[in-house]
Amino acid sequence: MNPTPGQTIGPFYGYALPYARGHELVPPGHPAAIRLHGTVFDGDGAPVPDALLEIRQAGPDGTVPTVDGSIRRDGTRFTGWGRCGTDAGGHYAFTTVEPGPAAPFFAVVIFARGLLDRLFTRAYLAADAPFLATLDARERATLVAVREPGGDRRFDIHLQGERQTTFLTFPRHGTHR
Amino acid sequence: MTPTLESQRQISAEIAALHAADRPARQPRLAFPPYRSSILRHPTKDLRPADPEGAELVAPVFGHCDVDPLEADLTVQHGGEPIGERIVVQGRVLDGDGRPVRRQLVEVWQANAAGRYLHRRDRHPAPMDPNFTGAGRCLTDDEGGYRFVTIKPGPYPWRNHHNAWRPAHIHFSLFGSEFTQRLVTQMYFPADPLFALDPIAQSITDPQARQRLVAAYDHDLSEPEWLLGYRWDVVLTGAHRTPVEAA
Numbered sequence: 001m002n003p004t005p006g007q008t009i010g011p012f013y014g015y016a017l018p019y020a021r022g023h024e025l026v027p028p029g030h031p032a033a034i035r036l037h038g039t040v041f042d043g044d045g046a047p048v049p050d051a052l053l054e055i056r057q058a059g060p061d062g063t064v065p066t067v068d069g070s071i072r073r074d075g076t077r078f079t080g081w082g083r084c085g086t087d088a089g090g091h092y093a094f095t096t097v098e099p100g101p102a103a104p105f106f107a108v109v110i111f112a113r114g115l116l117d118r119l120f121t122r123a124y125l126a127a128d129a130p131f132l133a134t135l136d137a138r139e140r141a142t143l144v145a146v147r148e149p150g151g152d153r154r155f156d157i158h159l160q161g162e163r164q165t166t167f168l169t170f171p172r173h174g175t176h177r
Numbered sequence: 178m179t180p181t182l183e184s185q186r187q188i189s190a191e192i193a194a195l196h197a198a199d200r201p202a203r204q205p206r207l208a209f210p211p212y213r214s215s216i217l218r219h220p221t222k223d224l225r226p227a228d229p230e231g232a233e234l235v236a237p238v239f240g241h242c243d244v245d246p247l248e249a250d251l252t253v254q255h256g257g258e259p260i261g262e263r264i265v266v267q268g269r270v271l272d273g274d275g276r277p278v279r280r281q282l283v284e285v286w287q288a289n290a291a292g293r294y295l296h297r298r299d300r301h302p303a304p305m306d307p308n309f310t311g312a313g314r315c316l317t318d319d320e321g322g323y324r325f326v327t328i329k330p331g332p333y334p335w336r337n338h339h340n341a342w343r344p345a346h347i348h349f350s351l352f353g354s355e356f357t358q359r360l361v362t363q364m365y366f367p368a369d370p371l372f373a374l375d376p377i378a379q380s381i382t383d384p385q386a387r388q389r390l391v392a393a394y395d396h397d398l399s400e401p402e403w404l405l406g407y408r409w410d411v412v413l414t415g416a417h418r419t420p421v422e423a424a
């Protein structure tokens with residue numbers, strides 16, 4: 001069956017989709033908590049203040065949780081999914097833990113006003129994953145979340161241009177052109 | 178400096194030229210200049226083919242602790258009845274192999290009957306409705322079915338071009354069984370004269386694919402002296418894992 005087409009998230013999702021602690025996959029006081037954060041930029045290098053990001057990830061043990069509780073977070077259950085809108089400066093920040101060694105990346109999906117369909121990408125913890133070896137150096141660099149002093153990870157997203165983030169298409173996703 | 182906004186005639190001509198230019202696409206063209214905001218926000222490099230791995234193969238799970246059944250009725254969130262045409266929007270969420278997406282989250286948001294969103298950046302001088310927020314959630318049932326009771330949203334103006342109006346629509350956010358199936362889209366209403374003028378809807382250049390975003394009026398869903406019914410089914414992209422059926 002052919003999939004239903006996507007459409008832009010538009011400008012007015014802000015009162016509907018974000019919710020309290022959506023960006024806190026673990027509470028900020030968690031002993032292994034880090035921030036996965038960055039800025040979303042447009043083709044002019046201007047920050048995008050109306051983008052929404054979601055991440056999906058494994059926990060430190062390398063398994064991807066399939067437990068509910070992402071919307072009403074109880075502070076104890078790690079669900080491996082989070083949602084965060086960008087602020088006026090185009091910045092987003094998740095509080096989470098790093099996925100375990102068998103699971104080398106955060107899966108990321110991006111929505112924005114002006115973006116007619118969602119974009120998928122990956123924020124890798126290190127540059128040595130097999131998929132990254134299939135990319136050229138510039139593309140590879142866009143998929144690595146840079147480790148900051150203290151352990152936070154910075155993952156900026158460029159929607160277009162010379163510095164564009166490498167976005168992914170998966171089998172069975174059809175084509176946009 | 179305020180740039181002069183193009184006319185609808187100019188935008189419609191751009192849309193027609195893009196529709197005629199090459200093979201129709203079933204997904205929106207990410208580069209669709211008649212939608213002016215897309216110009217600086219679409220990727221200019223090709224998407225990279227990848228095989229989904231790890232967390233991409235597993236959708237987040239939502240349950241009854243996440244969603245209250247009352248959140249599926251957008252007309253009961255306040256002390257009184259919202260103004261407008263009461264409707265039900267009902268349908269199924271299927272994956273690309275026609276399998277129902279069970280017990281999964283569906284989110285909606287929309288303008289009120291006057292075309293105004295409860296959003297601080299909506300500057301349309303139309304009335305707010307103190308009895309209508311315009312946001313809802315539900316979980317699909319075992320057949321993939323969802324159902325929202327709401328108010329028919331009004332069309333609203335925007336500043337893409339001169340005299341630009343969005344056709345009436347409800348925004349939908351959907352999940353499948355894999356993270357790769359994530360979908361955000363918009364549902365439109367049948368016979369809306371603004372649909373053909375709208376660069377967002379028309380960014381889907383295949384006319385049949387575009388029509389998939391239009392709900393059908395379904396008199397069997399209408400309830401006497403209460404509401405009118407619309408049916409709209411959603412098909413997600415195909416899954417990659419072999420599904421494990423629950424016993």
Ligand SMILES: [Fe+3]
Pocket residue numbers: 010012288343346348
């Ligand atoms: Fe809208």
